[in-house]
Each structure stands twice: as C-alpha cells, then as structure tokens.
Amino acid sequence: MSKAFLSVSNINKSFSNVKAVVDLSFEVHPGTIYALLGPNGAGKTTTVRMLLDIIRPDSGVIAYNNNSNGRINPAKMGYLPEERGMYPDKSPLDSLVYLAMLRGMKRNDAKQEASKWLKRFDLADRENDKLQTLSKGNQQKVQLISSILHRPDFAILDEPFSGFDPVNQEKVIKIIHELSADGMTIVLSAHQMDLVERLADEILLLSHGTAVLQGKMKDVLKEASSALKLSIDVAAINQQTLAGLSDICNYEIADVDGNKRITFFLHDENNVGQLLKACTETMSIHNINTETIGLHRIYLDAVKKHKESINV
Amino acid sequence: MSSPLLTVARWEFFRYFKWKGEIFTLLLILVLSGLSFSGKELISKFSSAKSIEIAVIDDLGVTLPELDSSRFIWTRANQTDRPALMQRLGDQDIGGILSIKDSTNSSMTVFEKESWQGELQPILNQLLLDKRLDSAEISHADFYQLNKPAALEIQIHQQGNLPSSKSEKLFVMIVLGLMLLGVFMSFSYIFISVTSEKQMRVTEQVISAISPQTWIDGKLLGLTAMSLKSIITTAITAVLGIIVFAKLTNAPSYFEGFEGSIITFGLIGAFALAGLLFWNCFLVAIAAMVEDPNTSTKTPIMLLPVLAVSVAFFAISEPNNIVVQILSFLPITSMGVMPVRMVMGTVDMWQIIASLLLLIIAVVWTRKFASKIFRLSMLMYGKEPQWREVWKWIRQS
Structure with a gap:
C-alpha cells in the first residue's frame, strides 16, 4: 500500500454540548476515491470542514503528505460544498475564472480551462449568460467544474450527483473516474449508494460522529455478498409464522400491488429451506425473488445497529 | 500572476462598476449640479428672451x-x-x-x-x-440717507483666523457631502456584497481557497476603491457642472476667492481615505453578522457612519468650539470634523497629524477585530451571533 495522502488520527470536535465527531481516524491514499457516508447530522460536514482547515479539531491530528499542520495548499485542492452557491448575477465563465484565480491559476489559463469544461458539459453557448438564467442542473454543472477546473491533487466532492438527471450522473461518474485515473485523490460524500458502490475504492460510514463501518469497498461488499435478500409476495401474512422466523433472520414487510411483501435478510448460517417450508405451509405465495445485499442495505443495517447500541 | 488579495479586490470593484450605469449617473450629476447652482440664472435667461x-x-x-x-x-x-x-x-x-x-x-x-x-x-x-x-x-x-443701515465691520485680532468666505463654506459643504456619499455608498456595497455571499452560500467555497483575512482585506480594498471612485467622479463631474452652467448662464463664480493648497487637498484626501477604511472595517464586521437582511436587528447599526459624518455639518458654524476640537480627534468623527476645522477654523499642523495618526491606528485595530468577527460570523448559518459573543471575539482578537 502506498503512503497515505491524507491521514486523520483520533480527531474530536464538539459544539457546546454536542459531540459532532468522536475519535475519528482514517487514511486516504493517493489517486483513490474515498467515500464519506452517513445519514444527515452524522458529522460528515464537520469532518469535511476540518479537512479544509475551516475549523480546527478539538484534539487529534490531520496530516497531508505527513505534514501534521492539517493544511494543504489551496491551489492543490478543490472543494464542492454541499451548500451550493455561486454569484447569480455573474456569468459561468466569470465565476469560474474568479474561483480558479483564487486557487492560483492565471487568468488566461483559467479562461481556457473553463471554456473547455463548459463545452464538455454542453454549456459552451451559455458561458456568458448570467448564472441565474441557467437551470438548476446547469448551475450544478458550473459548481462542479469550479471544484476541479484547476486540476487539484485532492478534491472533496460533497454530493456531486445532487440535482443531476441520470444522463448527467453517468457523465459525472465518468469524469470522476478519469480524474482519479489521472492521479487525483478524491473524497466524496453522496446519498446515492448505487453510484458510490460503482465509484469508491474505500468507504467510511459515520453515525453520530462515530465510524461505524470502514474499509475497502470490495471487502465490505465481499463480506456482505455472502448475505442474501429473499423477497416473498403473499396474499396475507401469518403473524405466527413470522414470529417463529424472527429468531432465524431479520425481515421487513411492505405493501406491493395489493400483496404483502416480506423481505428476509439471510446469511450463510440461515436455513433457507426451513424458512421457505414454514412460509409455504402457512401462507399463499405469489412470487419469490432473491438478490445479493448491496451497499444501500449495508449502510442501513450498520446505522441501525449503531443506533441500537447507543439507545437512540 | 495576481495575488488572491488583488483578485478579490478586482472582483469586488467590478461587481458594482458598470460602464453604462456609470456614464448615465455622471451625466445626471453634471446636469443636476449645474442646475442646482445656476438654475435661477438659467430660468431668468430663458424667460428674459x-x-x-x-x-x-x-x-x-x-x-x-x-x-x-x-x-x-x-x-x-x-x-x-x-x-x-x-x-x-x-x-x-x-x-x-x-x-x-x-x-x-x-x-x-x-x-x-x-x-x-x-x-x-x-x-x-x-x-x-x-x-x-x-x-x-x-x-x-x-x-434714503436716513434709512441707510449702520455699517459694522468685524476685525479679527487672532492672527490667521480670518472670517470664512462663502466659497470656503461651499467647499466644506461639498467635501462633507462627498464624504457622506462615500460612507453611504460603502454601506450599500458592503451590505449587499457580504450578506448576499452569505445567503448565496459562496462562503465555504471561497474560504477553502483563501484565508478569511485575505478575503476581508480584498473586500475592503475593492469596495473602498469603489467608494473613492464614486467620490472622485462625483466631485469632478459636479464641479464641472457648476462651472459649465455658470459660464453658460453668466451666474456668479461660486469658487471665487477660495484658496486651497495642495497640502490641504492632500490632507483632506488622507482623512477621507482613512475614514472610509475605518468605517468599511466596521461595516464588514456588522454585515457578516446579518443572517437575513430583511429581519436583522443589526442592519440599522450600519447607518452609524452616516450619522458620524453628519455631525461635521454642525462644526461649520463654530469650527473653533471646544466640542468641535474634541470631535476632530475622535476617530469616529475626525473624518469630517477635522477637514472643517482645517478649512474654516484655526488648527495647528501637529493637531492635524495627531488626529490622522489616531484615525490610522483605529483603522488597524478595527480591521483586526472585524476580521475575527467576519471569520466566525460568515460560517454561522441559521442564527446571528449575540452581542455578548461578539464582545468576547473582540477581546480575543
């Protein structure tokens, strides 16, 4: 494994009586895509602000390239904040050139690069229009460009897919892959688990400021792939049967097209035969479906488990 | 490559500088200033046709x-x-x-x-x-001999304290008017610039690229330059308007007899610049605290600079009064009051220098505490800092 580009060791941050981040440690390696996940209020934004040196941790160390002052040259980093904001009375070109110049680019270079990126996002003919005349999706494109225009070594992308249609989401995935392949180290935060699953090399799941799941994406998925999601659509539920099965595995019930859908989350040790036998004997089954468990389910389970452990 | 400081200053300046609007405003000032001083003669001229x-x-x-x-x-x-x-x-x-x-x-x-x-x-x-x-x-x-009024000629004993001429009074009024214009423009530029950036959530993006100190300094530089530009262009256009209209209408020359030295002009310029910087630091700090301009209770405080400059108008009638002398040393009022004393009263050079130095020290100090308030307030969303908190920050800065 290469030397870490970013190393975070035991950082803590509290606001008044609220612990926003608790004893958090992780490492991000050069050229990788690191996903910072978690429900709202989990501590992602506070962590990102500490990585950006906007706020300082109460304790712990943040080091870029082994430099423990917690700072990185702004010219070498890009940031797409969750709270989007640009200058609505300015053109995309002017706004992009301004933000790129703040990160050390020369005016002409910034202009050239901005035009190139705007063209790639099909905004070449709108580059001199006022930002407020652009659709929300197009404004998002401009915002995303502003974080990568200057070709930083390191970028933090908070919700990069927000506001994009599926076509543009695919475009963003492609671009992030390209940037990573060119050596850019990326920390991203997103709520679209299927997209994160396709992009990230490593993940960190936060809940109430604490890391509840951490590791390489392939390892996390491998561990979960031994698990199975079994869905059974039935006309009516036999509560007694389900009560008997609750010792075997977790399940959820939902209404689907006039039927009840029972979804069981199974692991290797679960006896599928015993479960199916119990269901077929006591309920009228219309449909059976199986799928392996993805990041979305892993995320929900990990957060639920953590909440139960701290009695929230 | 331009530094981030100059990039911010340039951006802030050109956010409000629009050529078309600028030319239209200056033409309007030219005509209105000419009319307000020579309007009577102009009307007579046309009606006497x-x-x-x-x-x-x-x-x-x-x-x-x-x-x-x-x-x-x-x-x-x-x-x-x-x-x-x-x-x-x-x-x-x-x-x-x-x-x-x-x-x-x-x-x-x-x-x-x-x-x-x-x-x-x-x-x-x-x-x-x-x-x-x-x-x-x-x-x-x-x-007519019996009705002739008694003449009273006032002779001043104190050397150098000559009675103010009409042109001096007019000059001082124009200077104060321009200073008022400057602080008022600063108020509007800074208020819009800072609160809109906060509301548009641009803050995090900028602060991740440059330090809050660079940002606030760039803003101060750009917006103060914009206010100064307003003062200078308005002054030149207004004086031009007065002179041109006076020539056209044969109105009396309002500046006849006024003798202003380069030093006087330079010192007044220095007071205007330092005063604007002082108040702009104050305005940036207050604006950064405002969460919603429509409901904030902090907005009216931003009009304080206008009141502080307006005080100088009272100094015109008695420029050597002891109260006026004290006000000419206080940084919150010296920007307007000291120029009045310089033109209309008696003031030693050491007093002018001391007052200017005090104002410059106040600028340095205000910039320091404004930076602290700006840095902490700009990332505070959903609520405004309490005065108690602000006071704590000032003491820490």
Missing part, C-alpha cells in the same frame, strides 16, 4: 419708469378698456393688467404665475414709495 407688455390702469397717475425697457413695456389704459384687455390676456398677448389704485395699493391680473412677476414687485414698490415721498414733500435724498 421676450419683452413683457403690461397694461397699466392708473388712477393715481404715476410716472412709469423706464428701468429696463427691453424687459417690460408699459401700455396706458382706462377702466373701460378692461374687457378688451382681459381678452388679450386670455390670448397671452399681454403679460398682465396692472391696476394702481393709490400710493399703497395696486393689483395685477396675470394669465399664470411666472418668474418675471417677482422682478416687477421691487420696481412697483420703488415707484409707489417715490410717489408717497413726493406727496409728503420729502426729499428723496434725505429719506
């Missing part, structure tokens, strides 16, 4: 003077002519019908109110007064 015929129905039989034959033409008439005269008045063929009843009473019927009617009043007064003097057999020369 034609002679006005006045029909006089004179029961007293006064001798009509030929004071300005090109201005008024007297036409003798009788009471029986009145209906025909009224017809001519309705057609605006004559300016008015003047009825002189006795030496104290006269009336005039006109089509509508116009400026020449004011010019007729003193002529008529003189006419009727002379008639009364004749009736009373009083010599005109004796009467």
